Amino acid sequence: MTRPQSPPDPYARPQRPVRQAPGDSHRSALVVALIGAAATIVAALIGLFVQLSGDVEQRASGPLLGGASPASDAPGVPDTFVAPRSSVPPSTPAALGASGGADGTPAAPTPTAPTPVGLPEEFLGRWQGYAEETDATSTDHYRVTVELDQGTLREQVGSVHYAMESSDCHGTVTLTAVGGTGQVTLGESIQSGNCVTNGRIILTLRPGDTVDFAYESTKRDGTRQSVKAGLERVA
Known part of the structure; x- marks a missing residue:
């Protein structure tokens, strides 16, 4: 059964449709874009910070020069360190020879035993x-x-x-x-x-x-x- 519609009120004030200003939609889109960009930058900074922290931690716990093992925290186990090899050979007595000392000074002559004086x-x-x-x-x-x-x-x-x-x-x-x-x-x-x-x-x-x-x-x-x-x- 259909209810009959009430007749329009002849004294009611007509309502105008709400119209949105043309610039409101643009401002809303810009704000949303800025918020998204800021979130992206923050996320990138957080990722970079996490990566740098991981690298520092890895370097701190990684091997030392020359393949040496990292310092051990176990009691009674000495730390091991291997110095890097040098391309300059060490100075040895055989390398110095008779030409001079390590500082370039001439080597002192080797004393010889005096010849015994005999009857002519x-x-x-x-x-x-x-x-x-x-x-x-x-x-x-x-x-x-x-x-x-x-x-x-x-x-x-x-x-x-x-x-x-x-x-x-x-x-x-x-x-x-x-x-x-x-x-x-x-x-x-x-x-x-x-x-x-x-x-x-x-x-x-x-x-x-x-x-x-x-x-x-x-x-x-x-x-x-x-x-x-x-x-x-x-x-």
Whole structure:
């Protein structure tokens, strides 16, 4: 059953349709776009921050230089660190050699042992001649023989023989000094005979295979004794 419609009120005020201003729709769209852009930027910043935080955390927990393991928090386990290899070889004594030290300074020369001083070859052999002995009371003459062999300083290098009327004296001689190739000094030690036990002999080379023989000593009574001779090489 259909209800009959009421007749229009003749005194009612007619209503106008609401009209929207043309600019309202544009402003609403712009606001929505700005909000969307701001949300996108914020989301991008949050993503970037999360990514950077992950990288920092990964670097902090990642391997050290040269493949070393990260520091261990376990007690009693030492941290391991491997230094990076250098392309410059280390300086070693073999690399430095004799050219100099690590700072470029010349290397000090290696000291060498000095060559032992020996009896010159010109004195080697047997020497013989007649000597004249003088002291405070008398003068005597007798034959002197000196035999010399190779040797160095403070070594025994030969023997000496004094053939006197009263006694034959035999002894040894030790090289004590070398004055170039022309003179040597010998220390005499008498082993048998009635002679002064110790004395000094100086031999000086002369032309024609001869030497000057000069002997000095002190007798038991404190007087000086000297013997001079010219000796020739006999062997």
